[in-house]
Amino acid sequence: MFLLHEYDIFWTFLIIASLIPILVFWISGLLAPVSEGPEKLSSYESGIEPMGGAWLQFRIRYYMFALVFVVFDVETVFLYPWAMSFDVLGVSVFIEAFIFVLILVVGLVYAWRKGALEWS
């Protein structure tokens, strides 16, 4: 009912990857001197004094990057099973995925031309 033995390496990787940050925080908490003060509790802002609150309004422009990211994230999820079954099915499915990507490339070109991918 619960098959995990195929993913032994993945679980080992996950455990090691989650142990590393825990160990780092533990060691630094053990070694660092305890100093209480207003400087320690203030938020880190590249070494300069933080000014203003952390609650400030972001520009709506960044929302566009997130939306473009969502679209291409979903595309990746649909392309992954295609790539996994590519050697079983052969070259004919290549055309399908090509059309799939081509339609999305139209969207990417549109986003590019409209300046949705520029930071400034």
Next chain:
Amino acid sequence: MDLPGPIHEILVLFGGFGLLLGGLGVVLLTNPIYSAFSLGLVLVCISLFYFLLNSYFVAVAQLLIYVGAINVLIIFAVMFVNGSEWSKDKNYWTIGDGFTLLLCITIPFSLMTTIPDTSWYGILWTTRSNQIVEQGLINNVQQIGIHLATDFYLPFELISLILLVSLIGAITMARQ
């Protein structure tokens, strides 16, 4: 690592507990950024359920899309709200709240009554439609890929059209 029954049950209970905790956090926390993060906890717990049901692809897709993209989008949307706006509105019990409460109670109970009555094996018609799948040498993700590429090639292309429409719509809306 083959987990026996008790550990499986403990993990299911753990996931359900996290789900309840996160859901209560979404509703009860007054700071919207905390609500958004507890929504992330809810989505991670749902993905844990998919892992426990041996559907790894759905679990990873859940993590990748909902936690990695949709939840980040929601947190972005919270960050666009001015910090002082959300704390001002008072708690008034309106008719809309009562209607929502009624709806939210009705949906789980109707689901709880309909799920045991449905015969879920009638839905599995896709598993016997293709001869490549019956070779038995391929894993779950490859089966999904084969079905996408052979039986469902038209929906597969339509998905890209839907994604294109959503991309263009998002850009035009965000530019205004």
